[in-house]
Amino acid sequence: xxxxxxxxxxxxxxxxxxxxxxxxxxxxxxxxxxxxxxxxxxxxxxxxxxxxxxxxxxxxxxxxxxxxxxxxxxxx
Numbered sequence: 001x002x003x004x005x006x007x008x009x010x011x012x013x014x015x016x017x018x019x020x021x022x023x024x025x026x027x028x029x030x031x032x033x034x035x036x037x038x039x040x041x042x043x044x045x046x047x048x049x050x051x052x053x054x055x056x057x058x059x060x061x062x063x064x065x066x067x068x069x070x071x072x073x074x075x076x
Contacts, residue, residue, distance in 0.1 A: 004060075
């Protein structure tokens, strides 16, 4: 997990929040694509790419913050 430790936290959080919520109006793409995934209508390659584009930074942020919390909890 060294590669995750090398990613700077603050820029990752900023990118994850901005891409996770973009576009702000009418509905964030990430939310729209997750709804499509749940409904089984996420079939176009562009929609799958869009889900990955908006979702990967959020997933990385969750992993990074979870790892920081884990290391903080078990380091003492």
